[in-house]
Amino acid sequence: MTCQRRIVSCLLVGISLGLLFTPALGREVSDIKPANPNLCPKGREILKYFQSIYGKRMLSGYNVYVHTPDDYEQTGMLAAIWGRDVQWLPPVDEVIAHVKAHGYLLTLHWHWFFGGDSAWKSKRKTPVNVARVVTPGTPEHATAMKEMAAAADILEKLQEAGIVVLWRPLHEIDGGWFWWTDLDRPENTAELWRMMFRFFTEERKLNNLIWVYSAGVGDLKKKPVELRKRFYPGAEYVDISGIDLYGVNPAEDEEPYWTFFRAMAEVSPGKMLALGECDELPNPQKLAAGRLPIWLYGLPWWGTPSARRPVEQAIATMRHPFVVTLDELPAFGDEDPPPVVGILSPMDDGSAWFPEGSVTVEGYAVDRRGKVVRLEFWANDQLVGQLANPPRQFRWQWTDAPSGCYDLRAVAIDDAGQRFRSNRIHVNVGVVDAARGRPVTASGGENPSAAVDGNYYTSWRAPTEAEEAWIMIDLGQVHSIHQVNLIWGWKIHAEHFAIETAKEAPSQAASWHRVYEGKNLPWEVWKATHRARFAPTEARYVRIHFFRRAARQTWGGYDLAAVEIPIPPSKGAE
Ligand SMILES: [Ca+2]
Ligand SMILES: [Ca+2]
Incomplete structure (x- = not known):
């Protein structure tokens, strides 16, 4: 993430139900040939799926610290992609468990604290000479290899667990605020990317990585495309490209999306383009209407409604048919993801006050492989109702609810016995x-x-x-x-x-x-x-x-x- 932030205020109206496909503009992508010729079959499947939706719909995601529940509690929807940082990663076993328990696609970036110092040039005690980092025999090169090996150990555990990673190293590569950005000689940074690519794929045999390149936002006059191209390691080292786009107001702005989309299409021709980070997802109504370029995915840095991302906007975005949420992902490889279930009505916004016997719960439940065999409804940890073989859009009435205040959840159980809990709704009955x-x-x-x-x-x-x-x-x-x-x-x-x-x-x-x-x-x-x-x-x-x-x-x-x-x-x- 950059330090640049802007308060974005937005007013989004209703949820458009129509999908309007418009002819792709600048969205032609090459046939998917993975950068790593040994990319695992599941990785290839994910790339193929990406290509099948690219230019038609956009995948949702979030980069998070502790805030993931917010989005879910408030919108009832989970994003398809979950992003974490290798520098501040919880124990990898926890990451594996979290990814599997949700069935997320995982993306990782890395605020690489080179030499144990900082990723940010401005915070480092000692500057980094990238030319020396990419030159074997130097102490800097030795440090880089040691630290990359530690990162590879993490990625290897994910590989052993069957998890494919959208791997986004050296992010905001041309921004200038991280040590890896050699503004004087960008070719050194490009070589650092290749050095990592070769080490990870050839030596460490990490075949679970989809390589995601991300540029940094910034003035295209000061950092023109010609300069940005010099950071790019080459088409054969990159699967997906894109940018970390901050400072855009999705309610009003259109031009910045186009400007950077076109710029990145020039920097990385033939690649699918994604928003590795952003303040908000682009406005889905405008996406559906062809008024914005269609990025493959977007990951708001704080995956949570906030002053920058009001609840109405989060709901309108996550529930819009143009946006791919977790429940809509296919199952990849041989994985059998757990079901996904969410309560859409009532909302957890304070409005759920009911007379006795009149609580109606509506939501969705879906299994990405297999089927949902049962829905359970829990109020304050008591089972209060069930639905067998529920339809994707379900409706359940709690007719014998005693008066009181409840935390209400739905739990979906699939045919493999996997359970998944919905968002939690605060419900008040008969009071x-x-x-x-x-x-x-x-x-x-x-x-x-x-x-x-x-x-x-x-x-x-x-x-x-x-x-x-x-x-x-x-x-x-x-x-x-x-x-x-x-x-x-x-x-x-x-x-x-x-x-x-x-x-x-x-x-x-x-x-x-x-x-x-x-x-x-x-x-x-x-x-x-x-x-x-x-x-x-x-x-x-x-x-x-x-x-x-x-x-x-x-x-x-x-x-x-x-x-x-x-x-x-x-x-x-x-
Ligand atoms: Ca399943
Ligand atoms: Ca209040």
Whole structure:
């Protein structure tokens, strides 16, 4: 990733259902002949599949740290390609397990910390002379070989596990910010690519790599195509080419996609072109309408809805028929991927409030090889329903749902017995929210009222510097309450908090009464939910008092998306 970022604000309208194929423009690709003549059969199958969809549809992906669940929770869809970094890779066995448990296509890049220093020129203590790195006999060459061997050990384990890797080394190769980019003599960088290619394929016999070249975004006047071509190692060393394209607003911009698509078609003629990294996937409606070049795939760096990628946009993109998601991938080689299942309705956005007996769940379940033989529905870890031989688009009614608040999931089981869990939806049945829209005060921070607005994608953010913070809701009248749901955003929640209530004005300190205390609560990724239950108590004022952040997080204050106080509906009317 580059350090260049731009806040992108987008408004996407609805989901287009029509697929419009337009004549390919600049999308002619050579017949697939793998760069590595010994590429494994599964790798060849993947390349053939890519060629079959290239120019017609675009594969979705994400480069992630810990954020993968977000996209799934919010859109119900999983991307086809999962990207990680060799420099910061979890134990390879975990990577293998994760890829297999999902059936992802895996892509790896490598922020190569040469000599244990940094990948970024600006952060290195010692600069790297790329000419010496590619010259046998130099200490730099020895270092490179040693570090490449360590990377090869990882790739070899993936090969043994039958996993093909879209291998994207030396990324943003012509950008100028990484040590491997020799701006004075780009041919050295191109030689470094070939050196790695030969070592990996000939010496280490890594036949599970599809070689992906990626340029860096930047001014084409300052770094014209003629210069960029000098970094390119040659068609025989590359399977897929492309660019890491940042700073583009998918709602408005069209020209940058074309500019860089054309540039890369010149740099790497005949290759399929992909977005190894991007802020967002290009707008699928425009792709379908032929207004944008069709990249083979795109991997937003943060595979998660955020200020840069609003939920509406993520949903519109991931659910658009032009975009290939995980459930649509074929099974490659002899793999039998697990099924894929997602809940599309209700949404996990805070809107799932139902009268008793009326919960309807809609989603999709598909198996990429074999079939889905059963769907199970789980609410708070209790099996509450099943569907045998479900259709791809399923609909299930939970007719005997007792009143309460639930984490609801579907689990798909395929004919090989493999299980797969859907996204998790927060569902409330037979209750109303006494806190909704009530007046709120807080110890500080931004948007306290966002905690009671009924939307899980808006939140109150406590000040960054404060470990202790509180938020108080005036219910307007005394209610008997016995539960508070706290739903957190952005992974910044409390490890220690208390719930305090009062019947009289909060200025009378003596009237406060602590009804619940949570301590040593585990750190969770999106979304942490605390369902605090306590003995029924009469309360008009409810104060949530936070004392310590989970995981000692320091990059932001508490991020509270919802405070819900469920009460029976008859008591909800004022
Ligand atoms: Ca299967
Ligand atoms: Ca909210």
